[in-house]
Amino acid sequence: MLNITGDKLRGHLEMMVLSSLKQGEAHGLEIVKRLEAAGSGALKLKEGSLYPALYRLEQAGYVKAQWEGESSGRRGARRRLYNLTAKGKRKLTQGQQEWTEFVTVMSNILGVPVWKN
Template sequence: MESPIQGNQVRGHLDTMILSILDREESHGFDIVKRLEQAGEGSLKLKEGTIYPVLYRIEDAGLVKAKWEKNDSGRKGPRRKIYSLTSKGRKKLEAGRTEWTQFVNIVGAIVGGAA
């Protein structure tokens, strides 16, 4: 099996990856990490606490909005925030996807050794 990609290797792309997860469905922090790791098919290992600073930053930038989870589930203890994408976040995600495609095309052509 390939060695897993650590969180610091994807640091520059974590914002776009989170936006992409939230584009599919609104989620809370724990769920976002689970979905990221599932999407990475076991090859992505994040230090899970590092997701919150990213979420706060992109929320302050207006890319996502957060609301407190309703306590319908009967769950006790502290509450969780549910994050969802804003229209600004959706635009940012589109831009991020375009940037990523360009990056892969350019770097892939160089590193891939296709010459």
């Protein structure tokens, strides 16, 4: 089975995070769980690589972060919750279009078919 980690994720992690947040608000560990589930066991993501990406996305205005409220009833450390912004949704749409074009080009170069869902 393919094992997707580190270098293979470089350049793709931010788009993957935006796609995960399309499902709704989430904290870091929840984002990791969503991505690993979507990766069908092939994706191995460490929270340590996630947080710099979340910071970059927040600085660019693609995600909005806020601390989990006191009213959550949760004990222990508060978590930072992330939401996709309108700008982030537009960036995700653009990234999806670029990815589709990239996959088509690479499929042509490598001589493998493009699968469609």
